[in-house]
Amino acid sequence: MEEIEILPNVKVKAYFLEDGANLVGNYIDLDDYVGGSWHEKEDKVLHITPLLVCLKKSYHNDVLNYEPNLETKGAWAVGTIDHNLFQDKVCETDGFYVKEFPLNVELEFKNDEFKLKIPVDDTVVYLVGKIDLLHNREHRIEDLKTFQHFFLPKDVSKVDIKYFIQPICYTFVANHTYYVNDPITEVYVVCISKKNLYTKVLSIEYTEEVGYACYKWLIERAKKMYGCLKSATIPEGEVSMWCKFCNWLDLPCAEGREHLKDILEPITLESTQFKKKYPDKKPYYRRDGKWNETKLFKEFKQESKN
Numbered sequence: 001m002e003e004i005e006i007l008p009n010v011k012v013k014a015y016f017l018e019d020g021a022n023l024v025g026n027y028i029d030l031d032d033y034v035g036g037s038w039h040e041k042e043d044k045v046l047h048i049t050p051l052l053v054c055l056k057k058s059y060h061n062d063v064l065n066y067e068p069n070l071e072t073k074g075a076w077a078v079g080t081i082d083h084n085l086f087q088d089k090v091c092e093t094d095g096f097y098v099k100e101f102p103l104n105v106e107l108e109f110k111n112d113e114f115k116l117k118i119p120v121d122d123t124v125v126y127l128v129g130k131i132d133l134l135h136n137r138e139h140r141i142e143d144l145k146t147f148q149h150f151f152l153p154k155d156v157s158k159v160d161i162k163y164f165i166q167p168i169c170y171t172f173v174a175n176h177t178y179y180v181n182d183p184i185t186e187v188y189v190v191c192i193s194k195k196n197l198y199t200k201v202l203s204i205e206y207t208e209e210v211g212y213a214c215y216k217w218l219i220e221r222a223k224k225m226y227g228c229l230k231s232a233t234i235p236e237g238e239v240s241m242w243c244k245f246c247n248w249l250d251l252p253c254a255e256g257r258e259h260l261k262d263i264l265e266p267i268t269l270e271s272t273q274f275k276k277k278y279p280d281k282k283p284y285y286r287r288d289g290k291w292n293e294t295k296l297f298k299e300f301k302q303e304s305k306n
């Protein structure tokens, strides 16, 4: 219990319930915003989104039944709420929009023709996904992506590659099924900040060639993933900057840990003390893949010794 002066000479005693634990569950059921039938596991059905990230991570999520903690569920819920806000508003005001357009057509597979029904050995797997927004008159798809504000891409080169591939694959699929005669021509990625809804719209120039290349890449990943799941073989890790947020680092994922050792600034007792004294200065800088001590940090270490 702390005593806080809220006005001159007016004090109140206050404390956080349960030591400040996350009590979101007292107010809303986060499970209403995450999961649902779309995320339930179905035999022989692969969702497109997990194929776009590290397959080792997706494999573990699938096999080990990853149970997200409250903070992760909260972050997902915020994303879902933002999606609904955007989707509902545009669908209300423009009748040509379709929300959550499903891609689960079943077609026979022949040679290299486009299909969503993928034969793997003696069985067939289905690849499914949903287009966040499809504009039927403009022939445009809009893929909504919510970001922590910090990660909202500053320029096009900073946009994660998977955010190009996903809507391009959706477009390719749509153009070879429902939209054969009147293809989708515009591809947008709507990047939304979870902090203040700052919204940037990325327009991607779509060509059939690019669509086919992305689609083939996706199918290969689907086959690989299904093969791994079926034979209980863990796929190799695909390291990236997202490893530091991966739930499975502690498995441990050797590749992810090696990668982080390489990209994360070293943390030592001295560097922690340095940060306390100089919160705006850096103890290390990186050059040619190696971490080096800054001049100020070297001086700080010398002073500490004396």
Ligand code: SF4
Pocket: 054, 055, 056, 057, 237, 238, 239, 240, 242, 243, 244, 246, 247, 248, 249, 253, 255, 256, 257
């Ligand atoms: S730590 Fe990185 S490489 Fe390992 S499973 Fe996670 S994302 Fe993949």
